[in-house]
Amino acid sequence: MVEKRVILRAFEKEDVTGLHRWLNDPESLLLIGRAPMSYDEALQHFEQKKQNGDLVLAIENEEQQLLGWIFLKNIEHEHGRAGIGVLLSPEHRGKGYGKMALERMIYLGFRQLRLHKIYLTTRSLNERAVNLYEKIGFVIEGRLRQHAFVDGVYYDTIFMGLLSEEWKA
Numbered sequence: 282m283v284e285k286r287v288i289l290r291a292f293e294k295e296d297v298t299g300l301h302r303w304l305n306d307p308e309s310l311l312l313i314g315r316a317p318m319s320y321d322e323a324l325q326h327f328e329q330k331k332q333n334g335d336l337v338l339a340i341e342n343e344e345q346q347l348l349g350w351i352f353l354k355n356i357e358h359e360h361g362r363a364g365i366g367v368l369l370s371p372e373h374r375g376k377g378y379g380k381m382a383l384e385r386m387i388y389l390g391f392r393q394l395r396l397h398k399i400y401l402t403t404r405s406l407n408e409r410a411v412n413l414y415e416k417i418g419f420v421i422e423g424r425l426r427q428h429a430f431v432d433g434v435y436y437d438t439i440f441m442g443l444l445s446e447e448w449k450a
């Protein structure tokens with residue numbers, strides 16, 4: 282079997298058309314919980330991230346097909362920490378791309394940006410994401426009870442973290 286690979290490159294304004302579609306996908310709305318967004322709002326969302334100094338990268342396969350985006354946000358060098366987020370296009374979920382993209386971004390965070398810790402929050406209903414993060418080595422550090430309101434139901438928000446020494450191990 283041929284190993285699939287992903288490439289991370291800078292996310293460009295031209296990629297926002299894709300982002301706009303992925304953000305409005307019903308599963309994305311449920312799992313990352315944004316209300317439907319216009320193209321301009323998606324563009325603003327991307328531009329705000331750049332202004333904040335987030336590292337925003339596009340995920341591509343070897344055929345240069347755009348699969349999603351991944352970012353490090355709230356990069357705080359004095360603490361050596363950053364948050365991580367990822368969103369794949371609906372048709373590319375469940376094929377192992379999420380794991381590959383996360384591993385590359387984590388490598389960049391620890392081996393290029395000299396981070397000590399990468400963390401994230403996710404909703405408890407997002408079992409696929411929690412499962413994947415645990416597989417990569419993230420540890421559940423806390424649970425904010427009934428923190429997210431989705432489709433009329435309160436879900437816990439799970440806080441997970443990965444330390445550089447755990448990643449090396």
Ligand SMILES: CC(C)(COP(=O)(O)OP(=O)(O)OC[C@H]1O[C@@H](n2cnc3c(N)ncnc32)[C@H](O)[C@@H]1OP(=O)(O)O)[C@@H](O)C(=O)NCCC(=O)NCCS
Binds near residue numbers: 308309402404
């Ligand atoms: C979360 C996301 C990045 C994961 O990437 P992916 O490539 O789709 O990951 P996979 O579907 O291959 O699943 C990863 C692991 O979780 C497991 N998994 C898949 N669906 C699952 C489910 N419904 N429940 C529990 N585990 C599940 C898989 O078995 C896989 O493990 P494996 O490698 O042993 O097979 C991607 O699905 C996505 O963009 N989702 C929408 C946005 C989102 O949820 N972002 C994260 C917010 S915190």
